[in-house]
Amino acid sequence: MNLKELADALELSQTTVSRALNGYPEVSEGTRLRVLSAARSFNYRPSAGARNLATGRSMAVRHIIPLSANHEMMNIIFSDFIAGTGEIYAEHGYDMIVSVVPEAQELQSYRDAVARGSVEGFMIHGPRRNDPRLPLLQELGVPFFVHGRSTGYDEPYAWLDVNNRRAIERATNYLIELGHQRIGLINGGEQMDFAQRRREGYVTAHVKAGISTDTTLMTSGDMTEPQGHIAALVMLDLPDPPTAFVASSILSTLGIRRAVESRGLMVGRDISIICFDDDITTLPNGSPAEPTFTASRSSVRAAGRRCAELLIDRINNQHLPPHQELWEAELILGGSTAVAKKDKTT
Amino acid sequence: MNLKELADALELSQTTVSRALNGYPEVSEGTRLRVLSAARSFNYRPSAGARNLATGRSMAVRHIIPLSANHEMMNIIFSDFIAGTGEIYAEHGYDMIVSVVPEAQELQSYRDAVARGSVEGFMIHGPRRNDPRLPLLQELGVPFFVHGRSTGYDEPYAWLDVNNRRAIERATNYLIELGHQRIGLINGGEQMDFAQRRREGYVTAHVKAGISTDTTLMTSGDMTEPQGHIAALVMLDLPDPPTAFVASSILSTLGIRRAVESRGLMVGRDISIICFDDDITTLPNGSPAEPTFTASRSSVRAAGRRCAELLIDRINNQHLPPHQELWEAELILGGSTAVAKKDKTT
DNA sequence: TTGAAAGCGGTACCAT
DNA sequence: ATGGTACCGCTTTCAA
Numbered sequence: 001m002n003l004k005e006l007a008d009a010l011e012l013s014q015t016t017v018s019r020a021l022n023g024y025p026e027v028s029e030g031t032r033l034r035v036l037s038a039a040r041s042f043n044y045r046p047s048a049g050a051r052n053l054a055t056g057r058s059m060a061v062r063h064i065i066p067l068s069a070n071h072e073m074m075n076i077i078f079s080d081f082i083a084g085t086g087e088i089y090a091e092h093g094y095d096m097i098v099s100v101v102p103e104a105q106e107l108q109s110y111r112d113a114v115a116r117g118s119v120e121g122f123m124i125h126g127p128r129r130n131d132p133r134l135p136l137l138q139e140l141g142v143p144f145f146v147h148g149r150s151t152g153y154d155e156p157y158a159w160l161d162v163n164n165r166r167a168i169e170r171a172t173n174y175l176i177e178l179g180h181q182r183i184g185l186i187n188g189g190e191q192m193d194f195a196q197r198r199r200e201g202y203v204t205a206h207v208k209a210g211i212s213t214d215t216t217l218m219t220s221g222d223m224t225e226p227q228g229h230i231a232a233l234v235m236l237d238l239p240d241p242p243t244a245f246v247a248s249s250i251l252s253t254l255g256i257r258r259a260v261e262s263r264g265l266m267v268g269r270d271i272s273i274i275c276f277d278d279d280i281t282t283l284p285n286g287s288p289a290e291p292t293f294t295a296s297r298s299s300v301r302a303a304g305r306r307c308a309e310l311l312i313d314r315i316n317n318q319h320l321p322p323h324q325e326l327w328e329a330e331l332i333l334g335g336s337t338a339v340a341k342k343d344k345t346t
Numbered sequence: 347m348n349l350k351e352l353a354d355a356l357e358l359s360q361t362t363v364s365r366a367l368n369g370y371p372e373v374s375e376g377t378r379l380r381v382l383s384a385a386r387s388f389n390y391r392p393s394a395g396a397r398n399l400a401t402g403r404s405m406a407v408r409h410i411i412p413l414s415a416n417h418e419m420m421n422i423i424f425s426d427f428i429a430g431t432g433e434i435y436a437e438h439g440y441d442m443i444v445s446v447v448p449e450a451q452e453l454q455s456y457r458d459a460v461a462r463g464s465v466e467g468f469m470i471h472g473p474r475r476n477d478p479r480l481p482l483l484q485e486l487g488v489p490f491f492v493h494g495r496s497t498g499y500d501e502p503y504a505w506l507d508v509n510n511r512r513a514i515e516r517a518t519n520y521l522i523e524l525g526h527q528r529i530g531l532i533n534g535g536e537q538m539d540f541a542q543r544r545r546e547g548y549v550t551a552h553v554k555a556g557i558s559t560d561t562t563l564m565t566s567g568d569m570t571e572p573q574g575h576i577a578a579l580v581m582l583d584l585p586d587p588p589t590a591f592v593a594s595s596i597l598s599t600l601g602i603r604r605a606v607e608s609r610g611l612m613v614g615r616d617i618s619i620i621c622f623d624d625d626i627t628t629l630p631n632g633s634p635a636e637p638t639f640t641a642s643r644s645s646v647r648a649a650g651r652r653c654a655e656l657l658i659d660r661i662n663n664q665h666l667p668p669h670q671e672l673w674e675a676e677l678i679l680g681g682s683t684a685v686a687k688k689d690k691t692t
Numbered sequence: 693t694t695g696a697a698a699g700c701g702g703t704a705c706c707a708t
Numbered sequence: 709a710t711g712g713t714a715c716c717g718c719t720t721t722c723a724a
Contacts, residue, residue, distance in 0.1 A: 013711045045461035050701035052395030079425040086446025100432025115391035359695045396717035
């Protein structure tokens with residue numbers, strides 16, 4: 001069923017039917033009702049392609065995911081983030097196109113999508129320092145929204161980020177206040193901007209407390225269970241091992257806990273852990289009432305929802321200066337932190 | 347740059363340019379080369395909407411993800427699966443549209459997408475028993491491909507599934523051969539067809555070995571770390587606890603391991619575990635050389651790739667009978683299984 | 693081998 | 709308040 005057929009069935013012109021369907025005011029209430037009910041009964045939907053062509057709007061946004069040896073992108077966080085964005089897009093009638101492309105073609109994919117007019121805006125995942133995508137999109141003049149930030153790109157652009165530096169600074173500082181002096185950092189891959197910021201927060205807390213940092217206590221990599229496990233084992237076996245850990249992900253944290261327990265130590269008694277908790281649906285941090293881990297928490301799903309809203313705003317208000325939003329993570333007290341034991345340091 | 351402008355620049359007709367670009371044979375080699383090089387230098391791409399309208403093909407497939415209290419769909423497995431499908435779609439020039447919709451609107455979303463002509467086919471995730479999506483799509487006459495199967499729907503349809511029943515039967519049987527008599531099943535949500543099949547495999551192995559099953563040793567739910575942890579704790583505290591576990595997910599398995607260790611027991615010595623391992627990128631089962639857990643393994647990412655290929659085949663060959671493909675999981679021997687201790691049963 | 697022109701299914705301007 | 713019609717940018721039939 002297309003517009004012409006619907007109009008014929010109603011003995012009206014396509015114009016009137018189109019207007020009625022799209023909520024134009026100049027249609028009489030009577031005909032509007034007739035049209036609406038006929039459209040419903042025929043299950044009429046305007047053709048996406050035709051509308052796209054006629055209006056120049058595709059009602060679609062694109063998430064381009066590079067596929068590479070570096071799998072940071074397609075990680076466990078991704079599904080919660082796009083669950084959040086997808087919800088909002090659907091509410092606003094937008095389609096979410098997820099393109100998985102070889103890393104070498106990543107930038108060209110942006111160009112192609114713009115040239116084909118298949119998309120009204122882009123969501124940028126996992127920005128790196130000096131991320132080449134931002135100047136490219138600026139040059140292409142297409143709306144985009146960044147989940148995170150890219151240090152080194154100084155033009156104004158639209159983003160939402162968690163205050164990763166402060167979150168980890170606070171977390172680290174909390175451990176320091178508990179008396180910990182040797183704190184291991186098990187960070188995400190430091191090509192990621194957020195991981196850099198977290199490391200800065202970790203370092204800043206040390207500097208402010210007058211504690212020197214130790215590179216043997218700082219590691220980074222893909223945020224997986226084995227990564228946390230291996231990194232923690234190495235640190236625990238140092239001559240002067242850490243009494244606490246700060247971790248970038250709850251997944252790494254599961255590995256850290258295993259390492260701790262395998263050394264006959266107990267988390268929350270012998271060893272403290274604070275992690276960054278993205279509040280992932282399938283990786284809950286214990287129950288809300290009783291968090292397993294003390295954590296700096298910020299829901300990545302909520303972030304997805306907000307990013308999607310802001311991308312849509314951006315699309316509809318391209319003349320406005322880009323909106324930027326910084327979220328503070330929440331420090332959640334769980335069972336994984338305790339006052340440092342004094343037996344080592346005294 | 348559109349076709350008309352490109353044609354004008356080349357002093358050719360749109361027709362010829364279009365033909366040259368689309369590889370029609372009647373264009374002379376000379377003009378074809380000229381056209382191709384001009385298209386490249388102008389970075390010309392045909393408008394997606396216009397082409398869609400003219401050809402009736404949208405070059406897009408849709409994955410509809412219901413959003414509900416039941417979050418099984420948007421789980422950690424999802425990201426690897428769509429990483430796989432996305433790769434293939436991109437290679438074939440298809441867009442992957444991911445729609446996240448409230449559960450109540452799920453079926454209507456299929457109707458809408460078809461009516462709007464925005465899609466050439468659907469990928470069906472996580473089929474349940476008597477899944478209403480299959481008859482609906484059959485009725486709509488649109489190509490679809492099912493990752494998994496739906497018991498209770500008897501028309502032929504295209505699917506790819508892992509032989510979940512046999513995988514878990516073999517896993518269970520392996521434990522039985524090691525002397526285990528009390529084996530806990532920590533299954534995924536049994537509204538899912540695959541979870542039902544896994545339970546059948548578990549039961550079958552018991553029946554064949556002449557061991558009676560015990561409902562206190564069978565549980566199901568969302569496949570998360572806490573689920574595995576809680577379920578395993580409950581079973582370990584039974585008067586007659588299991589000496590082994592079969593788990594549906596590596597995520598649950600992490601929780602089981604924690605429960606085991608918290609009772610002062612050791613995995614692979616006191617307690618054996620076999621899990622189903624989807625070979626998730628961010629949840630590797632140890633290293634390939636040294637798997638942490640004995641597991642029944644089948645890569646969900648590879649499945650995604652194959653499903654996408656088969657969906658595209660289906661779209662291009664709708665007259666053919668639907669292709670069906672059953673994969674056998676591979677039994678991987680890891681460090682989590684051992685001969686049952688005799689102290690309890692003798 | 694090339695070109696003219698009629699759609700594809702809408703939207704939106706200009707009339708009435 | 710309603711209708712006629714010229715696009716939107718491409719593909720494809722028909723003619724030359």
